[in-house]
Amino acid sequence: MTYIDPHIHMVSRTTDDYERMALAGCVAITEPAFWAGFDRSSPQGFFDYYRQLTDTEPKRAAQYGINHHCWLCINPKEAEDVGFAREVISIIPEFLDHPTVLGIGEIGLNKNSKNELIILEEQLALAEKHNRLVLVHTPHLEDKLKGTMLIMDAVENTSINVDRVLIDHVEEHTVGAVLERGFWAGMTLYPNSKCTPQRAADIIEMYGTERLWINSAGDWGPSDPLAVPKCRHELASRGHHAETIDTISYKNPLDFLSKSGRFSVE
Amino acid sequence: MAKINTLMPLKPTCPMTHKETVDRYFLEHRAKLLDIAAFLDRLDRCESIEQDYRIDSLHKCINVLLEKNVGRTEKILNILSDHSKEPINVAHEQGASGAPKQTDL
Ligand SMILES: [Zn+2]
Numbered sequence A: 001m002t003y004i005d006p007h008i009h010m011v012s013r014t015t016d017d018y019e020r021m022a023l024a025g026c027v028a029i030t031e032p033a034f035w036a037g038f039d040r041s042s043p044q045g046f047f048d049y050y051r052q053l054t055d056t057e058p059k060r061a062a063q064y065g066i067n068h069h070c071w072l073c074i075n076p077k078e079a080e081d082v083g084f085a086r087e088v089i090s091i092i093p094e095f096l097d098h099p100t101v102l103g104i105g106e107i108g109l110n111k112n113s114k115n116e117l118i119i120l121e122e123q124l125a126l127a128e129k130h131n132r133l134v135l136v137h138t139p140h141l142e143d144k145l146k147g148t149m150l151i152m153d154a155v156e157n158t159s160i161n162v163d164r165v166l167i168d169h170v171e172e173h174t175v176g177a178v179l180e181r182g183f184w185a186g187m188t189l190y191p192n193s194k195c196t197p198q199r200a201a202d203i204i205e206m207y208g209t210e211r212l213w214i215n216s217a218g219d220w221g222p223s224d225p226l227a228v229p230k231c232r233h234e235l236a237s238r239g240h241h242a243e244t245i246d247t248i249s250y251k252n253p254l255d256f257l258s259k260s261g262r263f264s265v266e
Numbered sequence B: 001m002a003k004i005n006t007l008m009p010l011k012p013t014c015p016m017t018h019k020e021t022v023d024r025y026f027l028e029h030r031a032k033l034l035d036i037a038a039f040l041d042r043l044d045r046c047e048s049i050e051q052d053y054r055i056d057s058l059h060k061c062i063n064v065l066l067e068k069n070v071g072r073t074e075k076i077l078n079i080l081s082d083h084s085k086e087p088i089n090v091a092h093e094q095g096a097s098g099a100p101k102q103t104d105l
Helices: A015-023 A043-062 A082-089 A114-130 A141-156 A175-180 A197-207 A227-238 A242-258 B018-044 B053-065 B072-079
Strands: A003-005 A026-032 A067-072 A101-108 A133-137 A165-167 A184-188 A212-215
Touching (some): A003 A242, A015 A026, A015 A043, A026 A043, A026 A101, A026 A242, A043 A067, A114 A133, A114 A141, A133 A141, A141 A175, A175 A184, A227 A242
Parallel strands (some): A026 A067, A101 A133, A165 A184, A184 A212
16 A cells, blocks of 8 residues: 655655655655754755755655655744744745645744744745645644644634644644644654654544544654554554555545645656 | 643544453553653662652653543643743744643643
């Protein structure tokens, strides 16, 4: 069976990972723009990153039969300097017509600060203006609950339809509110923080599969590019139907990403 | 504290039997429990014993494990969350510690 990993940072991974993912059944991925582990020193650094996301990575993925799409933004960790962030945001429109750019992401909050919120709102306005999908990063650990609520409020203050927004990194204390308010929800499978494959399977058992997906969010930190097939295995070994597993790891990502009018697994 | 309404069902939703679930996961979680016990013992053996908000939160979470209702994971995550509502003035750091500095729970 094939799967889609809708959130993974392949710029931080080796080509061997593409091969392993292909062997495990991965046919498509989407890569949101994120924090590189250090703050970039200039907007030009982001320009080059967007070139890497729109040009280099699709070619690297294609060697293994994996379709690559991306999301562009300035991430919340680099949004505290509003002037700098606005310079970066001004670069984004020239990339938005690229055929593999699905929308704005992963935008959101990190420490739930006033400046992070201003830049979030300005990037939501960009998505609104260009009628693009939105992929949302929610804060880590103790900041997640508050940040998730602030982000959902910010989206609801725009004309963006909530079913065109995916709120990522949900856990047991946020998934219910995200789904109840009509958003899509993503569960990130991380070894030490966020969800393990077991807890993701538990959440699927408690909340069902509607508007819910799983992703590895593999990056430069402790993470696992094969987390999605491992969660599929966890579900299968508990006795869940193939249809449930296919819905969470293929059909749901396909349905949400196809709203962009640009996504395909071909 | 804000109560988050969840859609969590009260009916059985795990396809495995109770025995199958215990057989499959018991040893793994026995080991995790011993890790927590050893961590607390290690803290007791430190030269100076200090109060730490993260360990205070951990003690509150351990009490939740003994509760007999559903939703322990959500409850623990809520103990480990900042429940303030307003954005902070300035982000002075980029990281998170895993527990709120002041908890209203
Ligand atoms: Zn990410």
